[in-house]
Amino acid sequence: MTDKALRLGTRRSKLAMAQSGQVADAVSRVTGRPVELVEITTYGDVSREALAQIGGTGVFVTALRDALVRGEVDFAVHSLKDLPTTQPAELALAAVPVREDPRDVIVARDALKFTDLPRGARIGTGSPRRMAQLNAYARTHGLDIETVAIRGNVDTRIGYVHEGRLDAVVLAAAGLNRIGRIDEVTDFLSVDTVLPAPGQGALAIECAASDADLVAALGELDDPHTRAAVTAERSLLAALEAGCSAPVGALADLFTDGPVIKEMRLRGVVGTTDGSRMVQQSTTGSVPLTHDGAMALGRELATEMLAQGAAGLMGERAH
Numbered sequence: 649m650t651d652k653a654l655r656l657g658t659r660r661s662k663l664a665m666a667q668s669g670q671v672a673d674a675v676s677r678v679t680g681r682p683v684e685l686v687e688i689t690t691y692g693d694v695s696r697e698a699l700a701q702i703g704g705t706g707v708f709v710t711a712l713r714d715a716l717v718r719g720e721v722d723f724a725v726h727s728l729k730d731l732p733t734t735q736p737a738e739l740a741l742a743a744v745p746v747r748e749d750p751r752d753v754i755v756a757r758d759a760l761k762f763t764d765l766p767r768g769a770r771i772g773t774g775s776p777r778r779m780a781q782l783n784a785y786a787r788t789h790g791l792d793i794e795t796v797a798i799r800g801n802v803d804t805r806i807g808y809v810h811e812g813r814l815d816a817v818v819l820a821a822a823g824l825n826r827i828g829r830i831d832e833v834t835d836f837l838s839v840d841t842v843l844p845a846p847g848q849g850a851l852a853i854e855c856a857a858s859d860a861d862l863v864a865a866l867g868e869l870d871d872p873h874t875r876a877a878v879t880a881e882r883s884l885l886a887a888l889e890a891g892c893s894a895p896v897g898a899l900a901d902l903f904t905d906g907p908v909i910k911e912m913r914l915r916g917v918v919g920t921t922d923g924s925r926m927v928q929q930s931t932t933g934s935v936p937l938t939h940d941g942a943m944a945l946g947r948e949l950a951t952e953m954l955a956q957g958a959a960g961l962m963g964e965r966a967h
Contacts, residue, residue, distance in 0.1 A: 653682040654862075657712045657721035660687045661801055666826045667851060668725045671869070674745070675723075678868040686721050688712055713739060716856060723855035723866060727823075728847035728878055733886035742866035743853040744875040748822035750849035750899060752778060752842045754835040755806050756816035761835040765793065769815040772798040772808055776895040776921045778818045781842040783923025795921075806832060818842075822849035843897030843917045846881035850874055873902055873909065876935060876942045880914050883946025888918065888958060895919055895961070900945075902935065909935050916949050918958045927958045 654675065658668035665685065672683035688711050709731055712724040717738060728744065735741055754762050754771075762782075765771070771793055773779060779795040786793045796814060798805060802823060808814040818837070824830045853869065855862045877900035884898045897917040903910050912935045919926035929952045936942040950958075 651681055653684045654679065654723065655686050655721040656683050657686050657688050657715045657724040659708060659712070660689060663802060663823050663827055664725075664727075666828075667727070670826065671725045671745070671851065671853060674869055675866065679865045686715070688715055688721075713854070716854060719856075722859075722862060723853060726852045726854065728850040728852040728882075729845040731847070731852050731882075733882050738857055739854050740857040740863045741852055742855050742863045743868075743870040744878060745851055745853070745869045746871040747874040747877070748825055748849040750844045751821045751839060752818050752837045752844060752848075753821045753824065753833040754816050754818060754837060755809055755832050756834045757809055757812070759834045760816070762816070762837060762841075763789070763791065765791070765815055767792040768794060770794050770796050770813075772796045772805060772814040772817040774799050775818070775845070777845055777897050778842060779921040780895040780919035780923055780926070781897060781917065782818070783921065784919055784926050785841050785923070787923050802827065802829065820844070820848055839899055839915075843899050843915055846885045846896065846898040847878045850878050873935075876900070876937075877902065877912065879939060879942035880912065880936065880945040883943040884914065884916050884950045884953075885946075887947045887950030888953065895921055898946075911935065912945070914945055914949050916953055918953060918961050920961050925961055927953050927956045927961060929953050929956065 656668055656672050658664050668685055672685060676683050709726055712726065713736065715721045716724055756765060771782060773795060774797060782793065782795055798808060802819065805817045805819060809817055821836065824833060853866050855866060880900045881898040885896055888896060895918055898915065900912050900914045902912055911932055913930055913932040915930040917926060917928045929949055931945065931949045933945060936945055
């Protein structure tokens, strides 16, 4: 194999650069080749519109995928929750490494926990999924909160709290971990309170499907249990015909008995952003050993959720 540098396509954000740098180090170890980062600006990076308005699906991904197809980069790293659920035939999802903490977290003023926020507290998030579940929790637990739609990088969002414009913001634990800012978290939200986005905390490493050597080399970084879990979560999202900006949460948990993984539980939730109506379902079964098995688990749960009226809670359905 050549020792020529591999070109890794990445978004320019601090978080994207951090997680791409971590993957670059791992790829260098398994291939023995240097890896150089190629910064690419995506539509989601330059648009000032709310993600829910511009559709969410693919806005952080398309430019990276185009660069892969044109051969301008050899592989790309994405936050898996940003990937559209349909995989292009010309690209291979070569690896899904071990997942980071999938939970959402609160960064609040005065080191407050979510349940200790004052009445009328303003909580910032750009995610309809987070809004729906926070508002639903508040309704059922007698909390008085206002969810505020925001955009921007981690610095911008946390800045809203420090400036006193918001009482708290909701972020992903994984992102803060990857940029070394997890100590700023004031509360970790249990997945029983807020189910994460499908694939949250996981990374996706893509390359050209035709490059069999690179597919195999990157495959060394794949974690089969993470892949099975996120495949089931994303299958649920796809079967609900919802884009990645829809108010859908999903998480596949693995249950172990000592070193043996026994079962997988897939949970899903969809709701109106005001939290007034929610559909929550779960299903538990043996851990799927194949891609098709994981896909079937997601579709099965989606069918149950649609039977409970999930489609009517998502607003515009993405096709």
